[in-house]
Amino acid sequence: MAYNVASLTRLCEQFESLPGIGKKTAQRLALYVISQPKQKAKDFSDAILNAADSIKRCAVCQNLTDSELCPVCANPTRNKSIICVVCDPRDVIAFERLNEFDGVYHVLHGLISPMDRVGPDDLTIKELLKRLDGSVKEVIMATNPTVEGEATAMYISKLIKPLGIKVSRLAYGIPVGGNLEYADDVTLFRALEGRNEM
Secondary structure: OOOOOHHHHHHHHHHHOOOOOOHHHHHHHHHHHHHOOHHHHHHHHHHHHHHHHHOEEOOOOOOEEOOOOOHHHHOOOOEEEEEEEEOOHHHHHHHHHHOOOOEEEEEOOOOOEHHHOEOHHHOOHHHHHHHOOOOOOEEEEOOOOOHHHHHHHHHHHHHHHHHOOEEEEOOOOOOOOOOHHHOOHHHHHHHHHOOOOO
């Protein structure tokens, strides 16, 4: 900023520390917040503090919740014999938006990435393995089709397969409206591998 108003600068810096927010967007957000009536700004800050205080990990699936169990784990109609393993809570939101999956989830809160110094012990893999009692029939590995996502899926599947539980992987392929000529080799291979009978 051209001039220095310490509290405004601190507010801009806080917004800028959020992922995907640059300097100009941070300034816009900060100026918007302080232009609001004081009660609206207080409500905004209270919502942040309340979320920070009340949101924790579900005791079963490690998804975010403000109760002991998340709504999925607390729902008695969900099929608890199928666990879909995802990287983070945003993935659960994406699956739930489809309204097609009736199983339960397990959130890893990251992926194995030696470059970023994230190993298996930094994820919730131990908590997943504790859930694999005789009632679980299938674990779906729904990590992203990246090097880290593939490595994490392979690592976890090697731990689960000896238990006699089916481990499956999401089929990845050509997006709707995509052209084959622009697809990379891995995407084409995944599309071919995950083909369905017509």
